[in-house]
Amino acid sequence: MKQKNLFVINPKSFRRKNGQERFRSEVQGYFSAHGGDYSIEVSRFPRAATGIIQRQAQQIPEDTKLRIFAVGGDGILFDCLNGMFGLDDVELELGAIPYGNTNDFVSAFGKGKTALFRDIGKQVSGGVIPTDVIHGYSVYALNVVTLGIESAAIHNSVKFVRDNENVFRVPRWANRFSFIATGMAALFDKAIRSQYYEITTDEGEVFARRFVCVNIANGPCYGGNLTVNPAALPNDGYLDIVLGDDVGVLLDILRTAKFLRGDGVYGDPFTYRRVKSINIRSDQSLLINMDGESFFDTNMKFELLPKAISFVAPDGIQYEQRVTLP
Numbered sequence: 001m002k003q004k005n006l007f008v009i010n011p012k013s014f015r016r017k018n019g020q021e022r023f024r025s026e027v028q029g030y031f032s033a034h035g036g037d038y039s040i041e042v043s044r045f046p047r048a049a050t051g052i053i054q055r056q057a058q059q060i061p062e063d064t065k066l067r068i069f070a071v072g073g074d075g076i077l078f079d080c081l082n083g084m085f086g087l088d089d090v091e092l093e094l095g096a097i098p099y100g101n102t103n104d105f106v107s108a109f110g111k112g113k114t115a116l117f118r119d120i121g122k123q124v125s126g127g128v129i130p131t132d133v134i135h136g137y138s139v140y141a142l143n144v145v146t147l148g149i150e151s152a153a154i155h156n157s158v159k160f161v162r163d164n165e166n167v168f169r170v171p172r173w174a175n176r177f178s179f180i181a182t183g184m185a186a187l188f189d190k191a192i193r194s195q196y197y198e199i200t201t202d203e204g205e206v207f208a209r210r211f212v213c214v215n216i217a218n219g220p221c222y223g224g225n226l227t228v229n230p231a232a233l234p235n236d237g238y239l240d241i242v243l244g245d246d247v248g249v250l251l252d253i254l255r256t257a258k259f260l261r262g263d264g265v266y267g268d269p270f271t272y273r274r275v276k277s278i279n280i281r282s283d284q285s286l287l288i289n290m291d292g293e294s295f296f297d298t299n300m301k302f303e304l305l306p307k308a309i310s311f312v313a314p315d316g317i318q319y320e321q322r323v324t325l326p
Contacts, residue, residue, distance in 0.1 A: 010071065070097070109318070134302055150222075195286065196283065196284075239278065
């Protein structure tokens with residue numbers, strides 16, 4: 001089967017002024033030397049990638065698959081993922097070329113892989129890994145769903161970057177600092193601390209009490225490549241959930257500092273489960289974050305779609321099993 005390569009660029013992801021032009025030249029140079037079919041498109045506003053992918057898919061010949069590369073960070077990867085669903089008549093594959101402020105899902109392959117994922121030749125010729133996807137509402141996520149202090153931290157740190165990216169270039173360390181600082185500040189938010197949850201797993205287990213954090217992970221990292229839920233593996237057929245009890249402000253500050261630092265906290269006062277789906281309900285509106293995108297609701301279900309997409313793995317690398325929990 002032939003392969004069409006579609007590069008969807010988030011132009012705000014490049015740190016250097018001429019970064020996008022250099023990337024374009026690299027792609028053009030590779031295909032000039034090796035041949036192959038490709039297109040380069042620019043996503044100029046949120047969700048633009050969805051329309052780009054649908055248009056490209058409609059033009060694909062029957063004997064050709066479309067390999068989509070999200071060029072940027074987790075935001076453009078989220079957009080490309082959601083643009084793939086509903087296109088059942090076309091064989092689609094998804095890859096990531098990391099240039100963003102955060103490239104958390106790529107971290108599921110381990111540390112120090114950025115250069116490999118930026119290698120155009122290895123991306124174009126690489127194999128794929130059947131990969132699980134989180135589904136909630138009509139939205140799809142590759143990496144993580146959060147509620148409570150984590151959700152507030154991600155929401156506010158993403159807002160900080162988006163509000164300032166047209167004013168000055170936000171350094172990556174500032175993004176991580178913003179995430180930790182806003183997460184700690186959220187501990188003093190009475191609305192978050194008093195939030196009451198009714199959580200039911202697919203096994204029928206019910207948790208009904210206050211939680212300061214709810215982490216539903218398909219991948220191990222978030223918040224600027226912090227390894228928060230290291231048991232998570234994106235192709236194991238399970239969601240790894242961590243529920244953090246409210247145990248008082250002082251203890252929560254110490255416990256949450258460790259959690260947001262990316263130390264991977266399991267055990268009391270955290271509850272850990274592996275599930276295939278989870279229902280969450282609250283009488284008060286919940287701030288939900290799915291791979292950096294925020295939503296509000298009082299009743300929701302998140303389920304794992306096993307092996308829902310094929311994710312490009314350059315040079316045959318695999319997802320990294322960081323820890324194994326029962």
